[in-house]
Amino acid sequence: MKPPISRFPVPALDSLPDDVRRKMLEVQEKAGFIPNVFLTLAHRPDEFRAFVAYHDALLLRESGLSKGEKEMIIVATSGANRCLYCVVAHGAILRVYEKQPLLADQIAVNYLKADITPRQKAMLAFAMKVCTDSAAVGEADFAALREHGFSEEDAWDIAAITALFGLSNRMANVTSMRPNDEFYLMGRVPKAKT
Amino acid sequence: MKPPISRFPVPALDSLPDDVRRKMLEVQEKAGFIPNVFLTLAHRPDEFRAFVAYHDALLLRESGLSKGEKEMIIVATSGANRCLYCVVAHGAILRVYEKQPLLADQIAVNYLKADITPRQKAMLAFAMKVCTDSAAVGEADFAALREHGFSEEDAWDIAAITALFGLSNRMANVTSMRPNDEFYLMGRVPKAKT
Amino acid sequence: MKPPISRFPVPALDSLPDDVRRKMLEVQEKAGFIPNVFLTLAHRPDEFRAFVAYHDALLLRESGLSKGEKEMIIVATSGANRCLYCVVAHGAILRVYEKQPLLADQIAVNYLKADITPRQKAMLAFAMKVCTDSAAVGEADFAALREHGFSEEDAWDIAAITALFGLSNRMANVTSMRPNDEFYLMGRVPKAKT
Amino acid sequence: MKPPISRFPVPALDSLPDDVRRKMLEVQEKAGFIPNVFLTLAHRPDEFRAFVAYHDALLLRESGLSKGEKEMIIVATSGANRCLYCVVAHGAILRVYEKQPLLADQIAVNYLKADITPRQKAMLAFAMKVCTDSAAVGEADFAALREHGFSEEDAWDIAAITALFGLSNRMANVTSMRPNDEFYLMGRVPKAKT
Amino acid sequence: MKPPISRFPVPALDSLPDDVRRKMLEVQEKAGFIPNVFLTLAHRPDEFRAFVAYHDALLLRESGLSKGEKEMIIVATSGANRCLYCVVAHGAILRVYEKQPLLADQIAVNYLKADITPRQKAMLAFAMKVCTDSAAVGEADFAALREHGFSEEDAWDIAAITALFGLSNRMANVTSMRPNDEFYLMGRVPKAKT
């Protein structure tokens, strides 16, 4: 028997408010399945809506960071927070975006050993400091980003993505949110139609 | 000269989308001033809306926790994250709600020495673990809450408030968000009409 | 009912040796009340005398540090040691000396965000390293002080004040020493005659 | 261009002493490729031989731990030491032994959320303490193992495997040892002939 | 050439105030040499007097702790603070008091492996918590002491000795105070007349 998706009740799709259910079906159509984070957070529709709005505001936004780079931030900081759900689910998305099957595992364990550019390492160094010691972030950290061509708005993006997924990591850890099995293999096999 | 509210640009009220400006004016009417967190986050209206929605979903929600208890969680965990803005602003709100002028300073420094109930200490112990080591939260932590009469939904509230203000703490630290001067004294003087 | 001042017995004034009682009455005359640290430590008159002597040797001494700067050191390191008594009591004294009602709360939470000079931040960086990792203090730390014009004697002052209040923080934490209510408001209201 | 296997020189197979080369060819025959740990450590044949001898003494030994359980220990503690090589290579071996494609990722991130038995969680709790704070290991830790049926010899096995791979993690981190690409996918796809 | 005793000026004996010099000569008569802590701290006679007064108040006091047990506390906590002077000097005194040449090295490295009683281990557990995390000391820690027959006054002694030598450790680390060569061998050789 499969372990539960969440230690909290998981709502049946047809018990959900229309907008929440619609969002789920949209994602399902695109991904082929409903990621468990949607099912877990939908236990509280208002919080669900706020989370999705925050998520979209940051991840769909035009930015100096590529979509793949945003996922790198999520994977690296979720590794630091030891959040199984986000490492596995966003690791999958990172592989798909970057078309590099090895990248997510590298970044989740130690981004310093990953096949990424020095600029991306600087981005992740900033993200990791925001994640683990934000009170010490200061002018020198912004200067290090600037040396690699990041703007102030990019710094905001890095910080805000780290902060939002810090929230998500804590909720996933507390709810024992379970990654969908599908994520583990996504983007690993060249011809997989994920 | 006063230091800036944020290291990022702070939008003029009349440059803001209507709904964002309206929210600000509402708060201003109620509090007598616009808390700088609104001005700082409004630099990005979509993220502003998501933050406010998340905030209201958690803090205005009926719950097994009182409004004052929710603020205790924010003050204790913001102390752990060394976030000046949230310690000062939510410390003020906590004093006002609880009508106890000493409480916020006690909880910000060390909740174990605060004038609160054993039940409230258990609540803050759970919050602090979610804040600093969420990956280790487990059955024993939920059991400790239950012994003090907290439900599973209360546990979600404690975790989610901690997680949301962990996000807020990181943004405030990275932006060097400055607490409004008004907060420092609010709720400290018995007859103050704050 | 008010919680006790200390978990240990608190001596009645008239049971104390003359010199100890005299010291108390002196402070009471000046401050309007007897700070609880005096009442708590007087449980052991010999240790009381040594503590007061050490305190006076460092705090009344002519120095390259102003009286307000010495209190900044106490507030910042007591924050790091999470000592409620010293954050509240010396926070009050700091406000009174510097006539800046916001300063103590800023420094207690995160001195990097406080309204102080770069020289004062260098002073507090040295103090925090002595407080949390003194074994690693070395030539580079003294050099950083010198760049801001601090002498070797000033470095001794910073270290010794940090060290003495590290002692005091530990005794206050172990005895659950309670700050007098009066301290919380001292120096916050412009016209208060504190 | 592929990044190098190691920051140190990697010997050509035919430059190696006979016994070392033979060992490599043996492994290659079995696995289909030579794991980079062999090539990296063979830079120093004497250390190579000692490492292989230690490895075989612990991993080929009859024990109260299954072969899969031994790999769980390696994956969990290598995650704690943030060793990319061992997480990826032993994660692969764990998947193959246990025929559970999800297990290695779960254990590398947070064994508390993995699909393993309470007995296996107790085993990993002991391993993690040996890994991160061995000086504090004491009678209570052995007692916790005994409650799950582990013998003293099993405790030695858990400790020694943790200790040996702590050595291996440090060498892999210092040499920037690169996992073979083959490991990332091994044991993930049901029909894969790994 | 011998490295200096202290990075700060060391006063000549005949330049010192009478009472300070007398104290030094007294110790010299008893120990055969002047411990460098006296020479280092005498750079500031008022602080010297306060330190000696505090030291004597705690170490010469009748107590539920033996003289050897007080030294155990100093050695264990000075090890945690990585203070070379206090580990070496008080290690010597501990060997002399307890007539156990192995004890000091054991306690400095890991008191859990030392040849001491369970009661002494409980005493050192309390001291180590006061040393490294005094803000978390609470009722359960006092209860653990009581189980081994320690009174509240004994708890004060343990805490105060830990706190005073925490001060001393920080001053020794910052001044690079050098232990006298004599201490290293004292109490190690059965018939040595140290």
Added chain:
Amino acid sequence: MKPPISRFPVPALDSLPDDVRRKMLEVQEKAGFIPNVFLTLAHRPDEFRAFVAYHDALLLRESGLSKGEKEMIIVATSGANRCLYCVVAHGAILRVYEKQPLLADQIAVNYLKADITPRQKAMLAFAMKVCTDSAAVGEADFAALREHGFSEEDAWDIAAITALFGLSNRMANVTSMRPNDEFYLMGRVPKAKT
């Protein structure tokens, strides 16, 4: 009664395989006694052989590090891992090799205060980083070694010795391996014929 050498069974010499026993007698002839690490690890002859082979490969090897410098690495990192056996036993060997009776105690507590060269401090800084945070070791750490004339092979030596004794520290801590009494005094008294 003496405490046991190990919490695991210690084999009688004549129950051991010939090669293992021979190794013991060899060491006994040279040192005058059998170090307890041999007796403890011989509980598992195969692991014993591998450990001795690894040890000899690293410590008997020609290297840019002197024999005394290799022992400095062992003593410093064993201090960080709080391993009583290795601090005491290798402290003894270090004293003998370097003919400096004070050195081992200095390095075990805080190598920054030891009577060693800047080059040796750089060597120990690298070793300590490998010991406590190997995942963060990078180009800058190798560059710091090069500035002091260390080659890449020397860096391997430092890392490998640190890694091997990290293994040894963990086994000694878990087995409560007891240092032979003889070690404590070795090399301390000028004329001792150790």
